[in-house]
Amino acid sequence: MKLINFSLKNIGPGTLVAAAFIGPGTVTVCTLAGVNFGFGLLWAMLISIVATIFLQEMAARLGIISQKGLSEVIREEIKNPIFRNVLVVLILVAIVIGNSLYEAGNISGGVLGLETVFGNQYFTVGPLHVNILSVLVGIIAFALLYVGNYKFLERVLVSLVIIMSLSFLITAVITKPNLAAILKGLFIPTLPEDGILTVIALIGTTVVPYNLFLHASLVKEKWNKPEDISSVRKDTIVSIALGGLVSMSIIIAAASINSETISNVSDLAKGLEPLYGAFAKYFLAIGLFAAGITSAITAPLAAAYVAKGCLGWTGGLQSSKFRRVWIFILILGILFSSLGIKPIQIIKVAQVANGLLLPLIAGILLWVMNKESVLGKYKNTKLQNFIGLCLLVFTIFLGLKSILKVLNVY
Incomplete structure (x- = not known):
């Protein structure tokens, strides 16, 4: 019993990071990966989870030792005013503005889950058709964020992640997959024809720039002593590995469906129903x-933390400036989602900014992790630096490919 209590006690910010990267975008990409390539791209998800664990551990270690968010450290440690200001603007554009646009997708993802069970729910206001479920999801996210209590928010998100994990895992088990084929897909990398963009998408939806900022800021809400680093690492490894397992479960479930008509997880839910019964649809819908809803909460939260650090604001979750940022992002997400607006061109700009930001932030994070003035004896070891440099090269490749994808240059 003590071991169970200890484990639950040390579940925290890592789970919120997992909640952030397992959003509707990840679910959709994993669904398409499974439908189009079976188990063949499971290795890409495995690599992305390992990379995420390593980068998030650095961000969490920085947060607990410095007791500052990543954006605060960047603003304080980069002495060149021109480079610092350009970087701060890029971070604000990519994360604060970008998240406000991606928020519509997060809310729409939660709505898809509800629509799978309850169908479409609209009401008309003049020439406008408003999705009631989008407004409902937005109100739930608003209420949870407005409480402004980290421990409460953590409990809610941990509960939702557990529900999501069980839902997707049960869905995968229901399909009775071939274990040998799964192991082959995990540990024997193959790149099917036309699979490179899906590989990039799988990694890009898991190794997320704003999660580095979110983790560094959240970890100091729960822990504040160097002695807590061991707990932080366990939380990071377990939570993100669980998130990876959820993503793999979606790929596995989708691989059991042979259909060219599936374009998102809602289609997958409908495709599973005739083969495995109505319960499969409900498990997937709940997931x-x-x-x-978890991404609809964490995306505005991350953006508010980034704005706070970049602009040097004081105060916590209940401060008026902090609240204004996430309220703006949430309202914009509700508006775009409920009215069915798709600001494609602006989202493309945000994706390009994120493509540029990931290797840049990974490089700056690696630089900061070697500063004894910031981390003391907890700075990176030679092995951590070697792995970090490999990941930096990897993120540069990923960032360039993401930008070329958006610009339609393959």
Whole structure:
């Protein structure tokens, strides 16, 4: 019993990071990976989870030792005013503005889960058709964020992640997959024809720039002593590995469906029903709703932390400036989602900014992790630096590919 209590006590910010990257985008990409390539791209998810654990551990270690967020450290440690200001603007554009646009997708993902069970729910106001479920998901996210209590928010998100994990895992088990084929897909990398963009998408939806900022800021809400680093690492490894297991479960479930008509997880839910019964549809719908609502909460939260650090604001979750940022992002997400607006061109700009930001932030994070003035004896070891440099090269490749994808240059 003590071991169980200890484990639950040390579950925290890592789970919120997992909640952030398992959003509707990840669910959709994993669904398409499974439908189009079977188990063949499971190795890409495995690599992305290992990379995420390593980068998030650095961000969490920085947060607990410095007791500052990543954006605060960047603003204080980069002495060149021109480079610092350009970087701060890029971070604000990519994360604060970008998240406000991606928020519509997060809310819509939660809505898809509800619509799978309850169908479409609209009401008309003049020439406008408003999705009631989008407004409902937005109100739930608003209420949870407005409480402004980290421990409460953590409990809610941990509960939702557990529900989401069980839903997707049960869905995968229901399909009775071939274990040998799964192991082959995990540990024997193959790149099917036309699979490179899906590989990039799988990694890009898991190794997320804003999660580095979110983790560094959240970890100091729960822990504040160097002695807590061991607990932080366990939380990071277990939570993100669980998130990876959820993503793999979606790929595995989708691989059991042979259909060219599936374009998102809602189609997958409908495709599973005739083969495995109505319960498969409900498990998947619950998982998708949980994925949408968790990302709808963490995306505005991350953006508010970034704005706070970049602009040097004081105060916590209940400060008026902090609240104004996440309220703006949430309202914009509700508006775009409920009215069915798709600001494609602006989202493309945000994706390009994120493509540029990931290697840049990974490089700056690696630089900061070697500063004794910031981390003392907890700075990176030679092995951590070697792995970090490998990941930096990897993120540069990923960032360039993401930008070329958005610009339609393959």
